[in-house]
Amino acid sequence: MSETITREAPAEIGTNGNGHHNGSAPPRVLDSKIPSGPVADKWEKHKFDMKLVNPANKRKFTIIVVGTGLAGASAAATLAELGYNVQAFTYHDSPRRAHSIAAQGGINAAKNYQNDGDSIYRLFYDTVKGGDFRAREANVYRLAQTSVNIIDQCVAQGVPFAREYGGYLDNRSFGGAQVSRTFYARGQTGQQLLLGAYQALMRQVQRGAVNLFTRREMLDTVIVDGVARGITVRNLVTGEIESHAADAVLLCTGGYSNVYYLSTNAKACNVTAPWRAYKKGAFFANPCYTQIHPTCIPVSGDYQSKLTLMSESLRNDGRVWVPKAVGDKRSPETIPEDERDYFLERRYPSYGNLAPRDISSRAAKQVCDEGRGAGETGLSVYLDFADSIKRLGLETVQARYGNLFHMYHHITAEDPYKQPMRIYPAVHYTMGGLWVDYNLMTTVPGLFALGECNFSDHGANRLGASALMQGLADGYFVIPYTIGNYLAGGAMPKVSTSQDEFKLSAHETQAHINKMLSVKGKRTVAEIHRDLGHLMWDYVGMARNREGLTSVLPKIQGLREEFWNDVRVPGEANNLNQNLELAGRVADFLEFGELLAVDALHREESCGGHFREEYQTEEGEAQRDDENFSYVAAWEYNGEQAPNLHKEPLEFEEVHLAQRSYK
Amino acid sequence: MSASNGTKKNMNLKLLVWRQSGGKDKGKMTTYQANDISPDMSFLEMLDVVNENIIRDGGEPIAFEHDCREGICGSCGVMINGVAHGPDEGTAACQLHMRSFNDGDEIVIEPWRARAFPVIRDLVVDRSALDRIIAAGGYISVNTGNAPDGNAIPIPKEMSNDAMDSAACIGCGACIAQCKNASAALFTSAKIAHLALLPQGDPERGERVIRMVAQMDAEKFGSCSNEGECEAVCPKEIQMTNISLMNREYERAILANKK
Numbered sequence: 001m002s003e004t005i006t007r008e009a010p011a012e013i014g015t016n017g018n019g020h021h022n023g024s025a026p027p028r029v030l031d032s033k034i035p036s037g038p039v040a041d042k043w044e045k046h047k048f049d050m051k052l053v054n055p056a057n058k059r060k061f062t063i064i065v066v067g068t069g070l071a072g073a074s075a076a077a078t079l080a081e082l083g084y085n086v087q088a089f090t091y092h093d094s095p096r097r098a099h100s101i102a103a104q105g106g107i108n109a110a111k112n113y114q115n116d117g118d119s120i121y122r123l124f125y126d127t128v129k130g131g132d133f134r135a136r137e138a139n140v141y142r143l144a145q146t147s148v149n150i151i152d153q154c155v156a157q158g159v160p161f162a163r164e165y166g167g168y169l170d171n172r173s174f175g176g177a178q179v180s181r182t183f184y185a186r187g188q189t190g191q192q193l194l195l196g197a198y199q200a201l202m203r204q205v206q207r208g209a210v211n212l213f214t215r216r217e218m219l220d221t222v223i224v225d226g227v228a229r230g231i232t233v234r235n236l237v238t239g240e241i242e243s244h245a246a247d248a249v250l251l252c253t254g255g256y257s258n259v260y261y262l263s264t265n266a267k268a269c270n271v272t273a274p275w276r277a278y279k280k281g282a283f284f285a286n287p288c289y290t291q292i293h294p295t296c297i298p299v300s301g302d303y304q305s306k307l308t309l310m311s312e313s314l315r316n317d318g319r320v321w322v323p324k325a326v327g328d329k330r331s332p333e334t335i336p337e338d339e340r341d342y343f344l345e346r347r348y349p350s351y352g353n354l355a356p357r358d359i360s361s362r363a364a365k366q367v368c369d370e371g372r373g374a375g376e377t378g379l380s381v382y383l384d385f386a387d388s389i390k391r392l393g394l395e396t397v398q399a400r401y402g403n404l405f406h407m408y409h410h411i412t413a414e415d416p417y418k419q420p421m422r423i424y425p426a427v428h429y430t431m432g433g434l435w436v437d438y439n440l441m442t443t444v445p446g447l448f449a450l451g452e453c454n455f456s457d458h459g460a461n462r463l464g465a466s467a468l469m470q471g472l473a474d475g476y477f478v479i480p481y482t483i484g485n486y487l488a489g490g491a492m493p494k495v496s497t498s499q500d501e502f503k504l505s506a507h508e509t510q511a512h513i514n515k516m517l518s519v520k521g522k523r524t525v526a527e528i529h530r531d532l533g534h535l536m537w538d539y540v541g542m543a544r545n546r547e548g549l550t551s552v553l554p555k556i557q558g559l560r561e562e563f564w565n566d567v568r569v570p571g572e573a574n575n576l577n578q579n580l581e582l583a584g585r586v587a588d589f590l591e592f593g594e595l596l597a598v599d600a601l602h603r604e605e606s607c608g609g610h611f612r613e614e615y616q617t618e619e620g621e622a623q624r625d626d627e628n629f630s631y632v633a634a635w636e637y638n639g640e641q642a643p644n645l646h647k648e649p650l651e652f653e654e655v656h657l658a659q660r661s662y663k
Numbered sequence: 664m665s666a667s668n669g670t671k672k673n674m675n676l677k678l679l680v681w682r683q684s685g686g687k688d689k690g691k692m693t694t695y696q697a698n699d700i701s702p703d704m705s706f707l708e709m710l711d712v713v714n715e716n717i718i719r720d721g722g723e724p725i726a727f728e729h730d731c732r733e734g735i736c737g738s739c740g741v742m743i744n745g746v747a748h749g750p751d752e753g754t755a756a757c758q759l760h761m762r763s764f765n766d767g768d769e770i771v772i773e774p775w776r777a778r779a780f781p782v783i784r785d786l787v788v789d790r791s792a793l794d795r796i797i798a799a800g801g802y803i804s805v806n807t808g809n810a811p812d813g814n815a816i817p818i819p820k821e822m823s824n825d826a827m828d829s830a831a832c833i834g835c836g837a838c839i840a841q842c843k844n845a846s847a848a849l850f851t852s853a854k855i856a857h858l859a860l861l862p863q864g865d866p867e868r869g870e871r872v873i874r875m876v877a878q879m880d881a882e883k884f885g886s887c888s889n890e891g892e893c894e895a896v897c898p899k900e901i902q903m904t905n906i907s908l909m910n911r912e913y914e915r916a917i918l919a920n921k922k
Contacts, residue, residue: 078807093728094794096834097736113814149810156810158803158861160827167817185827191735192830199802206798214791237783266730300703305711306732407734410751410758413703476807524718526711571723575685576784578726579718 030283030634030648033437034138039654040121043142046438047481051488058083061487064231064246066218066273068095070190070468071451072252073197074475080201080209082480087244088201088210089233091217091268091581096198099254099266100471103190104311104404106172106182107154107468109147114171118179120144127466128655130176130356131431131459132608132624134289136632137654138438139456146477147469151183153476157196161185174464175312176356176662182465187311187403193468197475216242217581219512220505221249221277221447228447229495232505234513236581239574241506243497248446248483251277252475255430255452257290259589259596260541261533263427264296264309270585271592274434274453282442283634283646285435285455287592288600291462291609292542293428294320294360297411298380307426308411310383310404312464315353317388317397318421320344320360322381326371332382332420343367343381351662358461358609358622359662361425365542366620368424375422384420425542429467431458431609432599435634435648439482440474443634446486450474455632460608513573516583521566525583528563532586532593535559540597545613549601553594560590595635595643602645605629617659626657671702674766678713680725681773683782690782692771702762706749707732707739709761710772726785734758734898737833740840741786742773747837747896755835755898775840779847779882790836792882793850799878800871801854803863816862829857831899838893838901844885849893851879852909853901859912869916876913 035046053061061084065076068090076088092098110123123144128135151169155161161183162170171180185192204210213233220232222243230245256271257263278284295310321342323335343363348355355363364381367373374380389397394417398405405416412422434442434449436456441448451471458466496502539552563586571577606615606622607629615623624630632648676697683690697713704712707729714724730738734755741756743749749759764770772786780788830853838849855872858864864871887906894903 074807081806092730092738093790094737094834096794097730097738099731099736102731102733102735111813149808151813152810153805153807155813155816156803156805156863158826158830158858158863160823160830160857160861161813163818163820163823165820167819167823168814185830188735188831191833192827195830199797200805200807202794202798203802203804205794214794266736267732268730301701303701303704303708303712305705305708308733406753407758410754410760411705413760413762480807522719524715526715568718570718570721576726576787579724 030435030443030646031437032136032648033439034136035438039137039141042138043145050481050485053484053488055083059085061085061248062087062246063248063250063483064089064244065250065252066231067098067252067254067453068092068198068201069098069100069252069254069451070194070197070471071453071475072098072250073194073201074472075250075252075450075479076210077197077200077204078476078480079483080204080207086204086210087213087246089213089216089218089231091215091236093214095201095212095214096195098194099269100194100468101191102266103468104187104309105174105313106184106189106465107150107193107472108174108181108463108465109151109183109469110144110181111148111151113169114180116179118181120148122179123147123181125655126177127457127463128459129660130463131461132622132660133459133626133630133652133655133657134286134607134650135457135459136650137652142478143457143470143473146473149477150469150472154193154196157200159185159192159196172313173316173354175315175354175360176463184313187313187401190468193472197472218253218273219276219509219584221280221444222502222505223280223444224495224499224501225493227445230497230502232502232509234509237576239572239577241510243502243506245495245497245502247487247492248448250448250450250479251434251453252450253453255433256589256592257427257430259532259593260427260536261530262299262304262307262537264293264307267306270588272585272588274449275588275592277434277442277444277447279637280444281637282444282447283435283636284432284595285632285634286432286460286599287596287635288540288603288610289431289460289608290427290596291357291429291431292361292425294357294364294425295383295423296426296428297408298375298377298422298424308407309426309428310408310421310423312357314383314401314404314421317392317400318353318383318385319387320353320364320381320383322367322372322374324372328372332374332384341367341372348662355662356461356463358611361542362611364425380422380424382420383423385416386420389417429462431455431460431462435632439485440479441482441486448479448483450479460610510573513580513584516567516569516587517573517580519564519567519569521568523562523566524568525579525586528559528567529582529586529589531559532556532589536593536596540593540600543611543613544600546601549597552597556590556594556597563587563590598643599633599635603629603633621659624659671762672766674700674702674761674764674768676700676764676767677769679769679771680785682725682785685784686781700761702760704761705732705757706743706759706761707757726787728787729757732757735833737835740775740835740837742775742840744771747775747841748898753898753900755833775836777839777845777884779845779884780836780839790834792884793834793836793847795882796847796851796875796878797854800867800874801858803858804867818862822860826857826860829853829860829901829905832901833899835898837896837898839884841892841896842885843890843892844888846887846893847879847882847884848887848906848909849897849901849903851875852905855912856905856908859908868912869919872909872912872916873920876909
């Protein structure tokens with residue numbers, strides 16, 4: 001076993017000693033801690049009510065931030081600016097590589113610069129509706145409020161947002177909204193926002209306020225007396241298992257789309273950090289809410305390692321269609337206008353090609369299931385720019401989408417200026433995640449979850465350009481307030497990484513690694529991951545039903561057994577071993593996939609990204625059951641037994657529940 | 664330019680790959696056969712196939728860095744037949760497709776070569792020097808909460824576009840790997856230009872360029888001798904004009920400091 005490196009937390013500190021950190025584990029109760037009062041005043045009131053840590057005391061607190069994407073980098077930088085002692089961890093070689101970087105389209109904000117009727121309330125309303133009424137109103141309202149500050153902050157950092165000729169910020173439209181509120185930097189908005197946060201982070205690294213640990217993968221949360229007090233990580237270069245202690249731990253580790261093997265996520269994205277926190281007592285909320293993005297490049301072969309998203313912004317000017325006739329295999333330009341079915345425009349005339357993601361994806365699946373899909377596989381639909389090029393001219397289309405067209409051309413060897421793109425839905429984002437209260441704290445005191453890693457703001461479906469908004473809202477503008485309230489709450493007993501809890505965690509982590517290496521079977525990790533992906537896509541994908549979900553559970557369990565009996569993980573534990581890293585992630589996906597299916601089975605309604613075939617309207621739209629399912633499903637780990645379900649009822653004071661209509 | 668879909672059959676290729684078990688190992692070229700490779704595969708998917716075969720044969724797979732596989736995270740990057748990211752212009756290795764190669768080709772695959780980029784394993788190198796250059800000054804010092812309204816300072820569209828051109832750098836290190844001097848001038852200048860072009864970056868302009876250039880030198884990157892190799896291989900087509908701008912900024916800052 002490799003040596004354990006230790007890092008001490010500061011000595012006993014704190015302000016008033018009301019003692020909520022003392023004693024044995026507090027009972028885990030789902031208290032969302034939503035402040036009282038009108039929705040528009042909650043956050044302001046809460047900011048005033050929350051306790052503060054005096055500036056001189058902040059440096060005595062150590063905060064661990066896991067992940068350096070938008071949520072993690074913005075949180076780490078801001079907390080360090082405030083004076084906290086921050087330790088930031090990433091499994092990449094540099095914080096700048098996190099997958100936030102790949103977001104193309106933009107970031108929403110209720111600036112109403114376009115004078116087109118936008119407001120904080122409208123962004124709030126659109127987001128609650130877009131999430132199919134399965135998000136917490138108070139969180140969403142706060143998100144809409146902070147959205148305006150995010151744009152200001154990013155502009156000040158030098159993010160080169162697109163501008164009008166007068167020098168003012170430009171906006172574009174996005175799915176699920178009838179106003180133009182999306183700010184963008186060409187097709188690289190995520191990159192520019194992440195670089196802004198990364199640069200702010202590196203500034204704090206230079207100051208010595210952030211201690212940056214690269215090429216470290218978090219493998220466990222360490223709990224002392226019921227409170228999160230540190231993490232166990234693997235140094236990916238040396239293989240050493242390290243223990244790090246702190247006063248609070250922030251998980252900013254992204255989503256779990258890669259449980260489907262093929263997704264638009266980066267290859268390394270995984271569920272390990274939140275999953276292992278779940279096994280230590282953090283509840284996992286709404287895992288079945290997964291988003292299938294309508295505009296991705298279709299699968300072309302078995303070797304395919306990932307799917308590539310084409311920004312939803314393309315739907316501003318591209319028209320989605322398939323042939324009207326089943327089995328029409330003519331090349332698209334030869335199909336006359338009246339033999340084409342512009343199915344989104346036909347079914348959703350007021351939103352047209354900008355219908356929300358879940359609805360557009362399902363519509364594409366339906367026409368392909370009818371046998372009207374495009375391309376050799378029949379699993380794609382056309383996204384056609386011919387009309388826009390005629391209307392706007394080639395140059396304008398080039399200026400708006402040049403880099404996306406270039407990327408498409410590169411991957412498919414088809415020129416979208418000359419022939420329509422072919423697109424198909426792919427898993428893209430996961431709305432579920434660790435359950436958090438209004439302060440972003442999980443059910444484990446001291447353990448927080450930010451960004452895509454938590455479940456809080458998008459309900460059952462996320463609107464386009466809202467992921468960047470949420471990641472940065474959590475990191476720049478929410479956690480800096482709520483963490484102070486937590487830390488100021490009571491005396492924090494001193495912990496040391498030489499304590500049993502840290503040693504045990506390190507020992508178990510190493511044992512898990514050794515166990516994977518010792519199987520020495522025949523099947524590669526990638527093969528098993530691909531098999532899991534097929535199961536998840538076929539049975540827990542875009543359309544789900546009771547029979548399929550019931551039958552997939554034993555299949556996932558069987559695959560998990562196969563992994564532990566027959567996996568082949570090459571190499572050793574004490575050096576850079578990428579297959580070993582992958583094996584650990586896939587082992588967790590094999591457990592997590594089951595919880596996702598269990599959640600999908602239990603939710604006997606259709607809402608947002610969760611579509612149960614048994615529950616649909618006559619027109620094939622999602623049919624919610626507000627009477628029985630208007631709650632957050634938070635799952636508690638229960639060892640080998642079935643997980644316990646806890647329900648957080650969703651109360652709507654502002655928004656009137658209605659069937660979501662985009663017609 | 665790429666051939667169109669379906670015109671090419673699957674290929675058999677011979678790969679010469681640099682294998683090195685760690686920083687202290689001398690390393691050597693090893694030959695692999697990559698058979699039945701589809702022209703629609705990306706270069707990294709081709710390496711995946713080779714690695715799966717190595718694992719099945721009981722060996723240790725080739726370590727190479729990659730993540731987003733859509734040309735934006737900057738993780739990937741290897742020398743392919745002596746060219747950083749391979750033969751296609753404006754393309755990272757993850758977006759290079761095998762249709763750019765022919766049946767029977769021999770492909771030499773090596774890690775980035777630069778004194779400032781020590782090899783960690785096989786094709787994986789340590790590029791943390793680039794982070795330290797950014798940490799030295801590649802930012803605007805604005806704490807969260809300080810910002811005025813986003814439209815308070817209008818920025819001419821053209822200026823914003825130019826800044827975006829420079830800001831598009833993905834930090835992959837290809838420019839350094841291709842340069843015979845292993846100069847980091849293109850990388851460093853892209854960040855300097857991005858921030859110098861914007862009014863928000865103006866207050867720290869002088870200080871920034873001096874500190875970033877000093878860090879670049881301290882990391883043992885070589886000097887720029889205007890070869891232009893960097894621009895030729897940059898997957899984001901960052902222009903050498905950034906380097907001229909950096910030099911001007913540097914002169915300006917030094918002169919201003921002398922006052």
